[in-house]
Every structure is written in structure tokens, then in C-alpha cells.
Amino acid sequence: MPADVSIIDFEPVHQHAFRALNYEVSYEWISRYFSAEAPDNQSLDYPQRRIVDTGGHILMAEHKGEIVGTCALVKEHDGVYELAKMAVALRAQRLGIGYALGQCILGKARQLGARSVEVLLDADMQPALALYDKLGFRPAPLRTMPYYRGDTRLVLDL
Template identity: 45%
Template sequence: MNIFKRTGKMALGSRLRMLTAKFTDDASSIYNLYNIDMQPKWFPVFYVLSERDDVTITEIAVEIGHSQPSVSKIVREMAAKGLVIEKKDAADGRRNVVQLSAAGKAIIVKIQDQYQDVNDAVEELSAEANHDLWKAIEEWEFLLEQKSLFQRVRERRKQRESGFVEIVPYEAKYQSAFRELNVEWISTYFKMEEADYKSLDHADSYILDRGGHILVALYRGEPVGVCALIKMDDPDCDFELAKMAVSPKAQGQNIGWLLGNAAIEKARSLGAKSLYLESNTILKPAISLYHKLGFKKVTGRPTPYERANFQMELKLG
């Protein structure tokens, strides 16, 4: 057990498995103590069938929180022991239902003393403990339903990785990264168009000299993401948020979110009242990001891109 003192809570799953194994071993011994031919993993199915007759596999799975294949396997094992039977539903011949056999029903009476003794033993254990494990499990189950451990770890990873990201203004040394990162994603989903070549090959004259800006995301000093604010000749919209690209090797590190927010703050600092962007409906992660940044769907603006079938705008004022 010293391993858990060194690992701390990151070995929670391993420690819970060990605790579960202890309970499972004891449960097997307890069934033997009461001369009941039952495997611990069968108990949830047995208990449901002891309360209800003629239940489907699906209904059992929903009630005990197992998958249908798992329940089907348990039912087959119990049937092999002669504890359950499967048959066609008398009311609906298309459905198979499960019920306890005569041998299974005999256990219902036999197991009552075991129920009482096990419950008393658990109550005794709880009284000796400083914390109520049963209530804690209920609380943890609720919290994990709201947000899984995987989701929580992923969020923490993003937060930690974000600490290594720096958003910097464009310099000539980033020209190749600006071009290559955009060519990579455009070529993956679409084809390069004339407007792409203008902005990527001539960033100075097409974007910067016209009052636009380019931001570069550095991860540990390496350029892994870019985006541009292109000045629009439109009294209703100040800048187009365009040419946002993130290297596949850096995706999942919150780069797009950081770039988008930096671009929005840059536009605000320039006195912009609104931002516009174009995308395509197949780029679902990108559109989801734009929604999180506050952009709303709009229509009607002319576009130089064949691929653009989705337009959005963000009001800053």
C-alpha cells in the first residue's frame, strides 16, 4: 500500500479496483457461508428479477446501469446454473423476457438472513469509520455524471499546456509558418483559391499595409497557430477574422481559443465595433469555437471563396 502514498490521488482508479477486489472476494466467501450458489457479479440481475417477473435484457441493463451485452452474458451464466429462464413474452411474442427459475426463486427465501447480516455488518463498518463511504459514493457518482474524470483531466491538460503558449505579433520570420499552417488545413478539406494565395504569399501588402494584423501562437517558442485581422472596407464591419490555423500536433492545447480571444482583444484595442468571419459547415470544431467566442450566424455578404458557405459576426460595442 506504500505505492499509494507515493502516487497520491492520481492512482484513485487502481486503489478503488483493489478495494472492489476485496469486497468481491469477501462476497464470494459470504455466499459460501450461507450455502448460496451465486457469483457476486450476478447479484444486481438476481435482485431485479427477485422484485419483478418477466423482465427484458434491456430493462435490466437500464435498471442496473450495465451494458446489454454484459447483462446478456450474466443471464447466460445464470441460466447455465439453472437460476433463470428466458422465454417469449406472452403479451408480445417479439420480445424475450427473463425470469427466475424455481431454483432461483428458492434463493429469494434463503438469502434473507444473509441480507440482514450483511446490512448489519456494513452499518457496523460505517459506524467505525470517520467518513460515510456510501454517501460519498452517491455524491461522486452524481458529480461524475455532470463531468467525467476524463473531461476534468482534459481541461486541466489544456490549462497546463496553455501556460506554455504565447501570442505574439507577426514578424517576417513567421511568414513561412503563416503560409504553411494555412495551406495545410485548407488543402486537407478544400482546394487553395486565388484569395488564399494573395493573403498568404503577400501578407504585408494584402493584410498589414492595409491596416490589418496577424497574430502568431508560439508553443514553447515554436509557431503552431496563426490568425489574421483583415481590415474591411465596410462601414458596418471593421475587421474580418481570417486565416486562423492551428498545427495538428498542437490541437487540443487550447490554441484556437487563445488565438481567437487575443484577436478579439486586439480588435477592441483598435476601436473596432464588430468582427466578421467566413467558414464552412463541415468545419464543426471551428464553428463551435466561434460560437464560444461569441460569434453569431449572419447571411448575405459577398465572398471571394468558393468554400465559404457559413458567415458569422461578433458585435464588440
């Protein structure tokens, strides 16, 4: 991780940055091929209530005093968490921030007692697939999801 990057815990004051980063980065491909769905909007509008208060966690990446990245750990059930809402601002990509966020959120998953962490995404998202592979995720059978999009499920057993 670059020396001028800090990974910090989400606070309610970060809600705007959490939403903006996800729309700027992650939803560029959604808006091109799909549209944002109700579960997206609920998590982005109410991250404290929908993610943190239900047993999950959100991290923010700060670079040179500016919030430039985020990712969330959403509690699913019985020690299973979903890594979701990962986004790094376009201007801060290729600095190792996504990898640093991934490592930190997986550390948090271990602290929370997670048995496994999964990621649901679209196979066209090659940079994301490469990142998750580097973090140790492996392909797994697709399960029922609350989204219409997404054709790939990756899992990391902890």
C-alpha cells in the same frame, strides 16, 4: 491558455510559418473539396502587404519555442474586420491555442476600433463553428465573398 504558449505579433520572418500552417490545417478541407483560390494565395504569399499594411493584424502562437498557430484580422471597411486564416498545427490542437488566438485577435480588433468582426467558413467545419460560438460569434446572413466556397457567415458585434 497553457503556460507554455505565447501569442506574439506577426513579423515578416513568420511568413513561411503563416503560409505553412494554413496549408497544413485550414486547406486540408479545401484540397479535399475545392482548391486554393487567388485571394488565399495572395494573403498567404504577401501577408505583410495584403493584411498588415492595409490596417489588419496577424498573430502567431508559439508553443515550446515553435510556431504552431496563427490567425489574421483583415480590415474590410468602416470598423468591420474579418477574422481569417486561423490555423493551429495538428500536433498542437486541443491545447486551447485556437481559443487563445481568438481572444487575443478580438482584443486587437477592439484596440483598432472595430465595431464588428466576421468569419466566413463552411458549415462542415464543426470544430471551427464550435470555437467561434465559444468566442461569442452568431450566425448572420451570407454576403458576397471573393471565394467560391464557404456557406456560413458569423458575426460578433464589439
